[in-house]
Each structure stands twice: as structure tokens, then as C-alpha cells.
Amino acid sequence: MVVRVWRALVEMIxxxxxRSRARYQLAAMTERELLDFGMTRSEIAYELHKPRRRK
Incomplete structure (x- = not known):
């Protein structure tokens, strides 16, 4: 039981x-790179500011 809880906690972390790394990589991209992904600065801002527990 304890091992299962510990593994779940480690997985959550x-x-x-x-997700944090991905958000900051997106924030560092140029406008051209964002266009290649089909994203805008406003979408990146939304991702950076939404609560961490959301998917």
C-alpha cells in the first residue's frame, strides 16, 4: 500500500x-516556430498561467 502511494506521488511529480519544462520551452520559441506549431502567444500565455493541476 505504501509503495503504491509512493509510486503515485513520484509519478505526479x-x-x-x-509539463513545466514544456511550458517554458514554448515560451522561449520565436513567432516563426510558434506558427509552425499553429500556436499563438496568447495560447502560450494561457498555458503558462493556468493552474498546474489542470491537464
Missing amino acids: RISRE
């Missing part, structure tokens, strides 16, 4: 870090 891993996912949170992964």
Missing part, C-alpha cells in the same frame, strides 16, 4: 516537471 514527474508529470508536473515534464
